[in-house]
Amino acid sequence: MTEDRLTAALRDEVKHIGFPEGRKQLLVAELKKAMRRRTVAHRFASRLRDFWNGTTEVRLPTAVAAMLLVGLGLWNSMSPLLVIDVNAASLLLQTATEETSAVTQGVSVIRTCTPTG
16 A cells, blocks of 8 residues: 555544544554554565565576575585595595505404403
């Protein structure tokens, strides 16, 4: 509703009420403020509902910019998983070969000592 139509509707509604004129004006102002708040919330809810139902078109540059931001965020969080550190890789390979050679050299016998009493 536009503000002029809202004002006219409110005046029509309150002209039959037996309040003093100052009280009527205060009531009209409070009702206008409440209607504005409700319409802002209603407008936001309807936009959100339209977007959720897929009736809102997103411009291509906006969609590309959003995808780039999402991609940049994902790259910053996932890049440590994708980058191979040469020093860490060589250390892991060296450790793995040392462990394998230690196992293939012989058999270790573990003796357990039982307390005698």
